Amino acid sequence: MRPGRDRRAVRHTATPGDPHAPRKARNVAVIGGGIAGITAATALAERGVRVDLFEGQASLGGRLAGWPSTLRDGSQVTMSRGFHAFFRQYYNLRALLRRVDPQLEFLSPVPDYPLWHSAGHHDSFAGLPRTPPWNVAAFILRSPAFSMTDLKAIDRQTALSLFNVGVPETYRRLDHLDARTYLRSMRFPERAHHLAFEVFSRSFFADPSQLSAAELAVMFHLYFLGSSEGLLFDVPTRPFPQALWEPLGDYLRAHHVSIHTRTPVKRLVADTTHELTVETEDSGPQGGLRGQRFDGVVLAMDTDGLKKLVASSPNLGTGTWRRRIDQLRTAPPFQVTRLWLDRPLDSTRPAFLGTADCGPLDNISVLNRYEQEAQAWAERRNGAVVELHAYALPGSQDAARTRERLLEELRRIYPETASARVVDERTEVRADCPLFPVGQFDRRPTVATPDPRVMCAGDLVRVDLPVALMERAATSGFQAANALLARWKLPGHDIWSVPTGGRARILRAAAARTSDRAP
Numbered sequence: 001m002r003p004g005r006d007r008r009a010v011r012h013t014a015t016p017g018d019p020h021a022p023r024k025a026r027n028v029a030v031i032g033g034g035i036a037g038i039t040a041a042t043a044l045a046e047r048g049v050r051v052d053l054f055e056g057q058a059s060l061g062g063r064l065a066g067w068p069s070t071l072r073d074g075s076q077v078t079m080s081r082g083f084h085a086f087f088r089q090y091y092n093l094r095a096l097l098r099r100v101d102p103q104l105e106f107l108s109p110v111p112d113y114p115l116w117h118s119a120g121h122h123d124s125f126a127g128l129p130r131t132p133p134w135n136v137a138a139f140i141l142r143s144p145a146f147s148m149t150d151l152k153a154i155d156r157q158t159a160l161s162l163f164n165v166g167v168p169e170t171y172r173r174l175d176h177l178d179a180r181t182y183l184r185s186m187r188f189p190e191r192a193h194h195l196a197f198e199v200f201s202r203s204f205f206a207d208p209s210q211l212s213a214a215e216l217a218v219m220f221h222l223y224f225l226g227s228s229e230g231l232l233f234d235v236p237t238r239p240f241p242q243a244l245w246e247p248l249g250d251y252l253r254a255h256h257v258s259i260h261t262r263t264p265v266k267r268l269v270a271d272t273t274h275e276l277t278v279e280t281e282d283s284g285p286q287g288g289l290r291g292q293r294f295d296g297v298v299l300a301m302d303t304d305g306l307k308k309l310v311a312s313s314p315n316l317g318t319g320t321w322r323r324r325i326d327q328l329r330t331a332p333p334f335q336v337t338r339l340w341l342d343r344p345l346d347s348t349r350p351a352f353l354g355t356a357d358c359g360p361l362d363n364i365s366v367l368n369r370y371e372q373e374a375q376a377w378a379e380r381r382n383g384a385v386v387e388l389h390a391y392a393l394p395g396s397q398d399a400a401r402t403r404e405r406l407l408e409e410l411r412r413i414y415p416e417t418a419s420a421r422v423v424d425e426r427t428e429v430r431a432d433c434p435l436f437p438v439g440q441f442d443r444r445p446t447v448a449t450p451d452p453r454v455m456c457a458g459d460l461v462r463v464d465l466p467v468a469l470m471e472r473a474a475t476s477g478f479q480a481a482n483a484l485l486a487r488w489k490l491p492g493h494d495i496w497s498v499p500t501g502g503r504a505r506i507l508r509a510a511a512a513r514t515s516d517r518a519p
Contacts, residue, residue, distance in 0.1 A: 005130070030297075031278070032299070034061060046255060065245065073423055083367075088232070126232065164502040166500060211436060212436050269313065270454065298457055299454065303433075333431040335428070342423050362391045364387070399427055434458075
């Protein structure tokens with residue numbers, strides 16, 4: 001059964017396993033309880049592998065975790081790191097979520113993905129044809145950011161490269177360029193630059209000058225030019241813990257997974273025998289480290305967590321691999337400020353608005369348009385719950401000053417908020433998302449490591465498929481599990497992706513003819 005509406009979606013068939021191979025009980029430690037770790041644990045446990053899932057934080061979810069908070073008015077709410085879009089082409093993430101909600105009823109469609117430029121230009125992805133290249137043509141024809149003069153000035157050679165994306169081939173061609181240089185080489189009008197391009201590149205939490213052009217090209221292929229799922233998306237109708245992590249935690253326990261929250265792994269000992277030792281802090285009166293032996297390990301941690309664990313595990317991997325892990329970088333800080341306001345927004349305000357050239361503000365989410373908890377609070381108080389995101393902030397940026405600038409932009413874009421009183425607010429500043437800089441694709445960690453018993457998973461991992469963000473995390477989780485299952489001759493799990501090459505044969509051929517002259 002296909003995972004979406006795109007008839008060209010690609011199934012990547014897993015190793016079927018050997019039913020005649022001798023069966024031995026296997027146990028695996030999955031280190032990290034975010035999307036990648038939960039996916040790997042699920043895929044392994046469903047094949048009868050005994051799994052211990054270790055998470056250093058108090059709950060599952062990783063960077064999508066949520067936690068309870070009490071507002072000044074006494075309301076109990078769930079705080080998180082903010083809005084996440086669940087695109088229809090996130091096939092493997094959705095496959096994971098279908099384990100606990102086969103119809104994905106907890107997701108609600110957002111009817112539009114509008115973009116707003118400070119100069120007053122607007123764009124929208126609602127109502128576009130879904131299939132490339134007709135979606136691109138329709139977008140350009142109706143967008144105020146493009147004129148006929150602009151279209152004539154576009155560098156067709158560079159623009160065509162977006163229609164011939166393949167992985168890893170696109171990285172071979174474009175990884176030496178940063179995204180900003182690549183976009184400028186297309187000679188798109190400046191309005192379109194800000195409105196339709198930098199909005200997307202900053203969704204990787206990085207300024208376009210720090211992001212690989214290849215990563216940007218793959219992103220366009222995934223979301224717009226290579227998939228007919230469309231650029232609209234769904235969002236959870238409940239906070240992340242209730243919608244995602246509590247049901248998935250129950251599912252894992254039903255498959256005999258032992259979940260250890262508040263249990264950071266301190267060291268991994270990879271000796272020359274067939275077993276690995278995972279060491280955690282012993283909570284007993286003597287303290288120290290407690291070791292457990294495993295047949296395999298999946299490292300499903302964020303960038304800093306992976307670097308720290310590898311540094312404390314001196315016999316793990318080769319010197320070259322360890323140096324590459326140590327050289328991984330995180331994207332610049334981002335800030336999420338959530339406001340509980342004492343009056344509603346205009347009824348025409350969308351659930352989500354992407355912004356360009358609006359100071360630090362990158363998008364505005366109106367949570368009470370889609371999330372039940374926020375809806376209940378807004379109805380009770382005749383108010384609104386609004387979230388402001390600022391990506392790729394300077395490291396020296398002051399959170400309080402950023403908050404003031406975000407509010408200034410909110411009041412300019414949605415003037416009715418100028419008279420609203422802030423009942424309460426929460427701000428989160430983090431700097432733990434992976435950075436995909438120029439020229440580093442070949443140095444990224446892959447799912448496989450030098451030790452065949454140890455796999456990596458997460459959105460920081462190189463995956464040679466057109467995936468990104470949460471979908472890269474889920475895909476790598478399945479791949480990590482599949483690699484261990486294949487090692488033990490157990491059947492793996494098929495995964496899906498959007499088409500692995502350009503959809504339009506004519507455009508693909510034209511791009512191939514010019515690829516040798518690419519920037």
